Amino acid sequence: MMARALDLARRPVEPPYPNPRVGAVIARDGEVLSEGWHAAYDAPHAEYMALEKLGFRAPGATIYVTLEPCCPFPGKRNPACSELIVAAGIARAVIALPHPFDGENRGRAIMEEGGVKVETGLLAEEAEWLVAGLFHYRRTGRPMVAAKWAMTADGLIAPPDRKRGKISSSEGFRFAHLMRHRADAVLVGVGTVLADDPMLDCREAGFSHPVRVVADPRLETPPGSKVAATARERRTVVLCAEDAPQERERALEKLGVEVARLRARGGELAPSDMLAALAERNCLLVLVEGGASVHGRFFDAGLVDEYMIVVAPKLLGGRDSLHPIGGKGRGDLAQCVPLADFRVERLGEDLLLRGRPVFDGRRATRRP
Ligand SMILES: NC(=O)c1ccc[n+]([C@@H]2O[C@H](COP(=O)([O-])OP(=O)(O)OC[C@H]3O[C@@H](n4cnc5c(N)ncnc54)[C@H](OP(=O)(O)O)[C@@H]3O)[C@@H](O)[C@H]2O)c1
Ligand SMILES: [Zn+2]
16 A cells, blocks of 8 residues: 555656655555545645545545645645544554654644554655655755766776676666656766767656756757657756857757756856756756766765665776766875765675765765
8 A cells, every 4th residue: 555655656747846745545444445646736735635535534544645644834725634634534544754844743643642543664765765855955955966877896887988788787777767766857968878878767667757867068969869859758958058059959959858058167067056957947856877977076066965886796897998986086095985874785686885975074965
């Protein structure tokens, strides 16, 4: 039931920001009675939608919700779902994720005081991915950034001729697509578009697709590339410098590509400006997929919240092969960026390394 609620929360193509994605299922004796999801900022809440279908009466039923139901607070525009759940006679509420913000987290107490049995924590990690970008944005004023690449065991992401090829196994590949499903946007440099011509979509059946974003100061994204040619079916945003050639902008816009001109310093697009442009477009969880130049710029700017590194059991070698993080780097081993909460998981024959970078004494971001 909770897995279903998580799927429902993902249904809207556009996230309902500044409200969270939420899904809800009402069930009795293993049978689904009704379902709801928060479709848009001004649409009813997921719990409201599910309760409305039952005439706001569901005695003895259980509600499964991905996020703690809302409570009354000054200025609130809609009826509080926690109160509606009590009034409907619901017996039990299963919540994946407690609400993290003070003043918005009284839903549980309201339901308990109303006689509803409340449980939390079921499928909490996936539920946290649903709201990670939004809550990070509320805490920090910028989108959450996860940086991901696949590399050989000797730490290389492409051969000297930059020809595309497979690095990870099918499990590593599936993880990459799961992350695209979780993200609002996936960002690559134009070098990756030119070398790999990626589709940047989510290949798993039933999964949602992120907005595709190319960092491309001089507008070199070819109109014949997959991201440009398919822009009418899936949103593609190209971030360029304000003086990028007009005729290239027109050619891309004809295909449905959104071109956003950013202030550039010495031909450089600052990661903070790129993130601000993405926040304006409702992209609050950004998956940076490379290549090396892009990873280098985000690393040098200290604007990554989580690294996700897929390591394949193979060696490439070669001084001219490409390593993952370009840019200036730290220059000195004593200045390395530590990875907090460093973890290893198995992805079939590959390994997944995860860590939250601690840039210059700043606190690492909370991880979903
Ligand atoms: N294994 C993996 O997971 C993985 C993932 C992605 C890509 N790759 C590989 O990586 C290679 C491409 O990497 P790459 O480093 O050449 O290309 P890239 O990072 O994809 O793009 C680099 C290009 O974009 C420009 N650029 C990117 N961000 C910019 C910014 N913020 N401001 C200004 N310019 C910006 C760069 O300009 P400058 O020249 O001025 O830096 C350069 O022209 C390909 O071989 C691809 O197969 C591997
Ligand atoms: Zn609500």
